[in-house]
Amino acid sequence: MRKIVVANWVEKEVLDYLRAYGTVEANTTFEPWSAAELIRRCQGATALLSFMTESVDEAFLSACPDLRMVSCALKGYDNYDVAACRRRGVALSIVPDLLIGPTAELTVGLMIALGRKILSADRYIRSGAFAGWRPTFYGTGLAGSTVGLIGMGALGQAVAARLAGFDCSLIYFSQNRLTAEQETRLGARKVGLDELLSRSDYVTAVLPLTPETVHLLDAAAIARMKRGALLINTGRGSVVDEEAVADALASGHLGGYAADVFAMEDWALPDHPPAIPPRLLGADNRTILTSHIGSAVTKVRLEIAMEAARNIVDFLEGRALQGALAAN
Structure with a gap:
């Protein structure tokens, strides 16, 4: 089974959806993992569902060589190195519209x-x-x-x-x-x-x-x-x-x-x-x-997380990605 890491808390519906396509290792707290902990969790992982609190760069990708897909539950990608993902053939997607x-x-x-x-x-x-x-x-x-x-x-x-x-x-x-x-x-x-x-x-x-x-x-x-x-x-x-x-x-x-x-x-x-x-x-x-609550509407946050999860599934199933920035 492919390993999928979810870096921050998401609704149970999102985790249940992803579990049909792989083994899910999820952060079930409201505090983000440290950079070192995230790297440890991503060992052997194929895909990462990430958020505003994570950063993916050349060093992170080097430490997680099996990672093939990063799906951001975000409108933008300020903390994500698109060029590094492209160089390493790692797919990177965002959710540009829902927020x-x-x-x-x-x-x-x-x-x-x-x-x-x-x-x-x-x-x-x-x-x-x-x-x-x-x-x-x-x-x-x-x-x-x-x-x-x-x-x-x-x-x-x-x-x-x-x-x-x-x-x-x-x-x-x-x-x-x-x-x-x-x-x-x-x-x-x-x-x-x-x-x-x-x-x-x-x-x-x-x-x-x-x-x-x-x-x-x-x-x-x-x-x-x-x-x-x-x-x-x-x-x-x-x-x-x-x-x-x-x-x-x-x-x-x-x-x-x-x-x-x-x-x-x-x-x-x-x-x-x-x-x-x-x-x-x-x-x-x-x-x-205010504490970065721009998209903090309950039904919208669920839609955002589900869209990011669907991007992971589309990648795993070989379908074209929506909101893709870099792909292998």
């Missing part, structure tokens, strides 16, 4: 929660200080605001579509321009990055992590933002310089920061920080930080 809708929904939710100071007002109620309405917690609404989307791929377009009806002005910066029909349908206009930063009340980063996007929003870029503007990051943590964000929050130049992704998660970057900056964690009245 987009829930992540776009969370992005809009973070925009509203940050602008309307929802968490601060909630904490105030729970403190016992609330004695009825007072002219406090005034914030920024989407209606009448300018929203700038940095990135207009599938996620950016999904966010733009969900902003329809909020009566906001939408501008975007992207290397690739939408078609005229898409711009009309989404009510979006392409501008340069400097114009987007200087005009937007909300700046939303929905970018993948590439050499060009690392710290795209650094101290200099944040300084070009409108004073008091709000920054939301649901793309990848290292697209934003988190220390620069902490500086801008402390100075009052940045009105607030919401993030669902963090630089500490970008394992593929050799200099990624070990933790979220303490100053960012300490700015709790101006930040909303």
Whole structure:
């Protein structure tokens, strides 16, 4: 029987499905295995079902010579070396579509929660200080605001579509321009990055992590933002310089920061920080930080894991892979 390793907890239905095609060794806890433990588990394995917490590179593949397939339950592959997989004839696949809708929904939710100071007002109620309405917690609404989307791929377009009806002005910066029909349908206009930063009340980063996007929003870029503007990051943590964000929050130049992704998660970057900056964690009245829950919708996570499992089965059965990036 072929050995299949599942690196993180998944639903029983997924494990039962895979067991019909091989011997399954699964992590049944909510904590990821260490890199050394994952390598140990993958000895003799044909396929690996992996997640955001894993990293596959040349050294990993060298230590797991029998591995022929890596199926990522992910939209992207930032922590996976596509070239190394291709060189070694290891199939690599992702699940590109299922995560987009829930992540776009969370992005809009973070925009509203940050602008309307929802968490601060909630904490105030729970403190016992609330004695009825007072002219406090005034914030920024989407209606009448300018929203700038940095990135207009599938996620950016999904966010733009969900902003329809909020009566906001939408501008975007992207290397690739939408078609005229898409711009009309989404009510979006392409501008340069400097114009987007200087005009937007909300700046939303929905970018993948590439050499060009690392710290795209650094101290200099944040300084070009409108004073008091709000920054939301649901793309990848290292697209934003988190220390620069902490500086801008402390100075009052940045009105607030919401993030669902963090630089500490970008394992593929050799200099990624070990933790979220303490100053960012300490700015709790101006930040909303969620624990990478963009796709954390119960039925969607099951669909994602099942799709990744189906990719493994398709590979084992010799069928064409969906979302394949490298194949033998």
